[in-house]
Amino acid sequence: MKIVLEHLTKRFPNKNRKIKEEVIAVDDFTHEIPDGKLIGLLGPSGCGKSTVLNLISGLEKPTEGKIYFGDDDVTDLPPENRGVGLVFQNYALYPHLTVKENIRFPLENLRGKDKLTKDQMDSKVREVAKLVQIENLLDRKPGEMSGGQQQRVAIARALVKKPRVLLLDEPLSNLDARLRLQTREELKRIQLETGITTIFVTHDQEEAMSICDSLVVMEKGHIMQHGAPQDVYDQPEDLFVAKFLGTPQINVFKGEIRDDALFIGKDRIMELNEENLGESRKVYVAVRPEGFVAVTDDGQGQVKNENCLHCDFRKMEVMGRDTSIICTHEAFEGTVVRAIIPSETRPRFIGGEVSFYIKPSKVHVFDAVTEDVIRGITDGE
Missing domain, CATH: 2.40.50.100 (RNA polymerase II/Efflux pump adaptor protein, barrel-sandwich hybrid domain)
Structure with a gap:
């Protein structure tokens, strides 16, 4: 699913009531995300990358601009009707439910012609659990699992409805170094196998460069540069991008x-x-x-x-x-x-x-x- 973002702007009221000027989180953001690619939104904290993700998912409504999924204008479409799967930084799993029940939960809320039988839901759960390699953990509860395993459950839950777009909001931040390396390799494998257009938000440039097909480097709500990871690293267009990419720093x-x-x-x-x-x-x-x-x-x-x-x-x-x-x-x-x-x-x-x-x-x-x-x-x- 191709995603087109046209002149997206998001302004929030200033928390300091004495200041009337609004806070601009995203400023005239225009970009096209090709079908089936894994795109990284990269930048320091507060640059607007998570706000862009929330606008795409429908959790936030843009102040200005348009969002298209393919040829469909989804700017005013409710989140539940956009066909997106969203994976949060903190996993957001239900602690009292088993892995199987957590993954199945989105399917239980389907209504009308989309409603599934119990056997159909169980089949979809097994299919996606096998994809993320947790098929032997379906009877466990989140508290009995490692952080990496919990993250796979969160990804499985996002994939079980076969979304048109997968959105990942800093999904590896809570993992230790070894698990981060392993899980990001798994994310790339899953994305390639499913072919779902995926947007990956992170402030970790090494993480983004290792798995993304393309990078969008942001600062203060603007796109500073975009392109293939190695191209952005080798040919930065300004000093900010040069300093942001690379470990150790340039x-x-x-x-x-x-x-x-x-x-x-x-x-x-x-x-x-x-x-x-x-x-x-x-x-x-x-x-x-x-x-x-x-x-x-x-x-x-x-x-x-x-x-x-x-x-x-x-x-x-x-x-x-x-x-x-x-x-x-x-x-x-x-x-x-x-x-x-x-x-x-x-x-x-x-x-x-x-x-x-x-x-x-x-x-x-x-x-x-x-x-x-x-x-x-x-x-x-």
């Missing part, structure tokens, strides 16, 4: 384009082609942690200085396959620079300084005023 420096080169502070890190130069200007230079190449000495205790970033070494964290080098730089916009390099290439340090070459494909340059990306400066742009 390293941001004050920089400048001048004298045919890109500078970070006093360090000339990259020569630029004539067609990329333009006029000299102040910029932000953002480097992914994996974009550093540690410079080794020349065998005589000297480090080559051309096109290098020179940092003050603080400490080194060996993490098995990779090593994280923690250092500082006078032009860094933050506390410490974090560079991740393969453990086998760990350099020996000369004094208190460590130097790096920068991989052009991992460098993003943003205008210092607008914070929009400047295209064509590096190979990664």
Whole structure:
């Protein structure tokens, strides 16, 4: 089921009665979600992603704008008539009912031509329980199950009516790290098997990038960028998106384009082609942690200085396959620079300084005023 959102806006009254200005949770949100895809709504707390989900489900009514499921305008349609399955962060299971009874509950409320016999309901329950791999837990109650098992029950309950759209509101937030990894893999498997258009709301960018076909990055009710996860990561359109995606976070420096080169502070890190130069200007230079190449000495205790970033070494964290080098730089916009390099290439340090070459494909340059990306400066742009 294709979903089309046209100029959605949602305003709420301000809780502070002394302030008449309304709070804008979603602001002119327009996006098309293709049929059968798993889309991630990603952003920090308060960015409006859950409000968008509530508007799609019908739990909230838009102040302005339209919502279409296929060719059907569902903007004013009640939630129960939209054909959506909704999975909440806290599972919302009935503790006094068994797993079987929890999953069957939505079917018991069907009326008229949609009403099912007991045998038909039991058949649907078994079918969906097998899909989420809890068919041997149907007689248990929620309190007798792990968090991951409870989440599967919640997903089964959402799927049992064969919804046109599946909505997941931070469904993995209450799970520990191992269960989160396992459950997100299961979510992707279930979505692929059912082919249901699915919208997944999360603030965890690693989670979203791992299972979603497409990402919509939000801030203050706006779409900041959308596209395939790797494309958004590799080609952020502004500094907010660059900083939001990636663990550890991207390293941001004050920089400048001048004298045919890109500078970070006093360090000339990259020569630029004539067609990329333009006029000299102040910029932000953002480097992914994996974009550093540690410079080794020349065998005589000297480090080559051309096109290098020179940092003050603080400490080194060996993490098995990779090593994280923690250092500082006078032009860094933050506390410490974090560079991740393969453990086998760990350099020996000369004094208190460590130097790096920068991989052009991992460098993003943003205008210092607008914070929009400047295209064509590096190979990664």
